[in-house]
Amino acid sequence: MEAAATSQVSRPAPLIIELDPPKGSNLQPFLATALNLRGRVQGIRVTDNEHAIMRMAPLAPCLALQEKGFVPVMVINGRDRNRLSFQSDLLCAAALGITGIVIKEGHDPREGDQPLARTSGDLNLETMLTCASRLNNGKDLSGEDLDGATDFFIDVCLDLSDEASRNREMAASFSKLRDLGVQAVTLGPTYDLTIIEQFLPAAEQTGIKVRTSLLYLKSVTMIRYLNNLPGVPSIPQEFQKKMMQAPDKKMAGLQVAADFLRELQPLSDAVVLVSLGWKDRLPEFLNLIER
Structure with missing residues (x-):
């Protein structure tokens, strides 16, 4: 599982880096990037066709790491x-020793490089969380017994672009997430601390951990675009x-980004450096x- 903060209050929140798998079958540049980060960040997440850009599935890069x-x-x-x-891929990950997962709904394919791709339309966030929780309890989504339960630390990404998700009753929402087995939430990137x-x-x-996300702003033009x-x-x-x-x-x-990181860390169990632009x-x- 991703590293958790120690009990030392003065220690800064751990840094987690997102790495995109290669767009191709060559894993060497991906591994070289990871090896250069050893000891400098406390966790590595491997993304899953982030921003609807087709890349290698995350399972092989995770195994290589x-x-x-x-x-x-x-x-x-x-x-x-x-x-x-969804259940099959999670069972495969568990069999290969992967114990940390981050569940996302995924960006609209029209935003990516394969705009003709269709979504399955079968899974919403609650169904995915129910799947992962039941697998941890030795059952599949239909209630059938498994020959070997999973042991996932379940993190879920919350999309801050969803106005409703920010304005709904937070206590009830987080209680439901906890009941679905969620142990941490990752908030989408924002430079607004009030959110x-x-x-x-x-x-x-x-008792749910909060991970915040930090997006590198490349230019004033990027800010205006966002x-x-x-x-x-x-x-x-x-x-x-x-x-x-x-x-x-x-x-x-x-x-x-460095200045804002100092403001994020006291609010976070960990800070995720998102893959875009980093x-x-x-x-x-x-x-x-100075990491």
Whole structure:
């Protein structure tokens, strides 16, 4: 499972990095990136066709990481599966020793590089969580006994672009997640601390861990683009101003992310560095935050 924070209050929240599998069969560049991060981050998540971009399935990269001594966490989405394949893939992961999973609904295929792809339409978030919970209890979704239960640490991604998910009754929502076997939630990227703070009382009440996500802002143009996307949490004007006023434009986005990380960490059991835009500059960012 992903590393948890120690009892030392002064220690910063663990960093978890998302890594995309290769778009092809060559795993060597993926493994080289992971090996360069050894000891600098406390967890590695392997994404599952993130942003609807076709890549290798996460299972093989997770197994390759295990062989190098890592304890990877596998992201799995419901967009590309029905309830049969979802359960089968989870059983396969468990048989190979993968114990950490992150459940996501998945982006719309029209956003990715295979816009003609169709979703199965068979799985919503509650069904996926029910599947994982029952597998942990030695049953399949239909209630049939399994020859060997799973032992997953279940994390679920909550999409902050869903206005309803932010405004619903948090305590009831988190209680339901806990009853479905969820042990942690990962909040989608936002630079608005007030959004994150809405989730904290319910998380503390239910004992569910909260992981926040940090997105590297490449440019002022990127901020404007994100702020014009319907339903996406707006990036506060102060961050756009910081980037515009920064003397070193190349470093501006990294410095803004580093400064915001300091604000995120006290609110988080861990901070997830999302895959979009991080791969090439991640070592530079880790140097900046002295990791």
